[in-house]
Amino acid sequence: MATDSWAQAVDEQEAAAESIGSLQIRDKPEENGTVSNARDSNSGAAKSETEGETKPADEDDNEDKAAQSLLNKLIRNNLVNTTNQVEVLQKDPNSPLYSVKSFEELRLKPQLLQGVYAMGFNRPSKIQETALPMMLAEPPQNLIAQSQSGTGKTAAFVLAMLSHVDPNNKYPQCLCVSPTYELALQTGKVIEQMGKYYPEVKLVYAIRGNKLQRGMKLQEQIVIGTPGTMLDWCSKFKFIDPKKIRVFVLDEADVMIATQGHQDQSIRIQRMLPRNCQMLLFSATFEESVWNFAQRIVPDPNIIKLKREEETLDTIKQYFVLCNSKEEKFQALCNIYGAITIAQAMIFCHTRKTAGWLAGELSREGHQVALLSGEMQVEQRAAVIERFRDGKEKVLVTTNVCARGIDVEQVSVVINFDLPVDKDGNPDNETYLHRIGRTGRFGKRGLAINMVDSKMSMNILNRIQEHFNKKIERLDTDDLDEIEKIAN
Numbered sequence: 346m347a348t349d350s351w352a353q354a355v356d357e358q359e360a361a362a363e364s365i366g367s368l369q370i371r372d373k374p375e376e377n378g379t380v381s382n383a384r385d386s387n388s389g390a391a392k393s394e395t396e397g398e399t400k401p402a403d404e405d406d407n408e409d410k411a412a413q414s415l416l417n418k419l420i421r422n423n424l425v426n427t428t429n430q431v432e433v434l435q436k437d438p439n440s441p442l443y444s445v446k447s448f449e450e451l452r453l454k455p456q457l458l459q460g461v462y463a464m465g466f467n468r469p470s471k472i473q474e475t476a477l478p479m480m481l482a483e484p485p486q487n488l489i490a491q492s493q494s495g496t497g498k499t500a501a502f503v504l505a506m507l508s509h510v511d512p513n514n515k516y517p518q519c520l521c522v523s524p525t526y527e528l529a530l531q532t533g534k535v536i537e538q539m540g541k542y543y544p545e546v547k548l549v550y551a552i553r554g555n556k557l558q559r560g561m562k563l564q565e566q567i568v569i570g571t572p573g574t575m576l577d578w579c580s581k582f583k584f585i586d587p588k589k590i591r592v593f594v595l596d597e598a599d600v601m602i603a604t605q606g607h608q609d610q611s612i613r614i615q616r617m618l619p620r621n622c623q624m625l626l627f628s629a630t631f632e633e634s635v636w637n638f639a640q641r642i643v644p645d646p647n648i649i650k651l652k653r654e655e656e657t658l659d660t661i662k663q664y665f666v667l668c669n670s671k672e673e674k675f676q677a678l679c680n681i682y683g684a685i686t687i688a689q690a691m692i693f694c695h696t697r698k699t700a701g702w703l704a705g706e707l708s709r710e711g712h713q714v715a716l717l718s719g720e721m722q723v724e725q726r727a728a729v730i731e732r733f734r735d736g737k738e739k740v741l742v743t744t745n746v747c748a749r750g751i752d753v754e755q756v757s758v759v760i761n762f763d764l765p766v767d768k769d770g771n772p773d774n775e776t777y778l779h780r781i782g783r784t785g786r787f788g789k790r791g792l793a794i795n796m797v798d799s800k801m802s803m804n805i806l807n808r809i810q811e812h813f814n815k816k817i818e819r820l821d822t823d824d825l826d827e828i829e830k831i832a833n
């Protein structure tokens with residue numbers, strides 16, 4: 346890219362992103378034969394069913410949550426490593442607690458075991474070890490499970506749904522509710538993959554845009570969709586007989602409750618289901634509001650929690666550079682690049698404008714730059730991250746908002762071109778830890794450099810130091826010898 350113009354590079358990136366984006370989403374529903382016009386909007390951003398109504402003030406945040414979740418799903422291709430133990434709270438503490446170390450122990454239908462292995466799963470993940478035996482037990486048990494994104498929850502409940510349906514019965518037996526259309530499609534894909542050798546089981550998407558003829562009865566055994574449409578299909582249109590449902594799954598409860606109306610709709614669906622229907626609820630986080638909702642959806646639950654791996658600053662060398670303007674910050678960055686070899690770096694800016702400007706400047710200097718920008722659709726962002734992960738670009742410039750919550754694997758250097766602050770201009774310590782944490786993973790030493798360009802940002806930096814009780818050393822970027830030392 347050194348010789349190409351920046352504009353051309355961006356065009357290329359976006360073109361690649363678009364083609365990948367369309368691969369991810371389009372066409373898939375039609376394969377099931379039941380969905381038409383599923384994509385009723387040209388935006389790939391995660392949308393909620395309350396769309397079109399007056400947007401509440403925090404709507405952006407809610408869309409953000411769903412978009413983040415989708416982005417993480419799109420860029421993830423394997424399990425998140427975790428060594429934390431699961432915490433289990435059983436409904437009946439006297440009943441023995443089973444956990445399995447292999448999929449064979451679960452006595453799955455051979456077609457499903459074949460599907461599991463075809464997906465490349467060799468053994469159950471940490472949460473699956475305990476959750477699967479509980480979900481597959483007879484009589485079925487209710488479960489509330491919480492673990493961070495990427496730990497194998499979706500795969501677990503998909504396996505449970507596929508195990509519980511009877512393909513000879515041509516009516517819906519499992520309902521799975523997701524917060525957005527795009528998230529529902531992602532889960533649908535997992536059902537298709539895992540059920541590849543079990544084609545008698547059919548799936549249908551209860552999403553806006555999938556218009557069915559009045560009076561018809563669904564024949565598919567699994568229905569996956571968003572709460573509003575699912576509720577309409579159960580009550581108003583009666584496409585589904587809720588009394589015949591044996592498994593009810595509520596996925597991404599934390600994202601779900603962030604969207605107005607979803608909570609009520611989900612509860613209304615739940616009330617129509619038979620008493621002996623198995624209720625399963627999954628969430629990446631477990632704040633009070635999620636917990637209250639979970640208890641209303643899942644009576645007499647077993648509870649499984651997997652704590653998040655603690656991020657620490659112990660293995661990360663932190664520095665700050667004192668500058669007077671963004672141009673000086675850019676020069677300092679060039680000096681750092683001139684003095685040490687940086688395999689891959691992530692650079693965080695406060696605004697889209699700064700991010701765009703910086704990406705342009707870096708590109709002019711001959712760097713291979715990827716830019717994550719707020720106006721990009723989720724699929725495009727996923728494609729940019731994937732290119733960066735594949736090493737096609739060595740520098741990823743991004744804004745706060747874009748990078749919030751995403752899990753990009755290890756990078757060697759993190760640069761805060763602007764320090765993270767919250768809405769009120771206070772230091773955002775959590776974001777700082779999360780950003781920096783990307784560099785010091787798995788015992789390797791990481792490097793983090795903070796750019797300070799005003800009294801205010803110096804104050805933010807001092808408060809971050811105090812918060813973590815960790816000294817951030819000053820780095821003189823005019824002194825090449827000094828910069829070289831930080832790399833050792």
Ligand SMILES: Nc1ncnc2c1ncn2[C@@H]1O[C@H](COP(=O)(O)OP(=O)(O)OP(=O)(O)O)[C@@H](O)[C@H]1O
Binds near residue numbers: 421422425492498
């Ligand atoms: N037992 C397993 N062995 C290997 N890979 C697995 C296993 N279970 C799941 N995976 C893979 O790990 C990734 C994360 O799994 P999954 O999507 O089920 O996690 P999740 O907790 O539901 O996360 P999210 O909510 O972000 O989707 C997926 O790529 C999935 O295919």
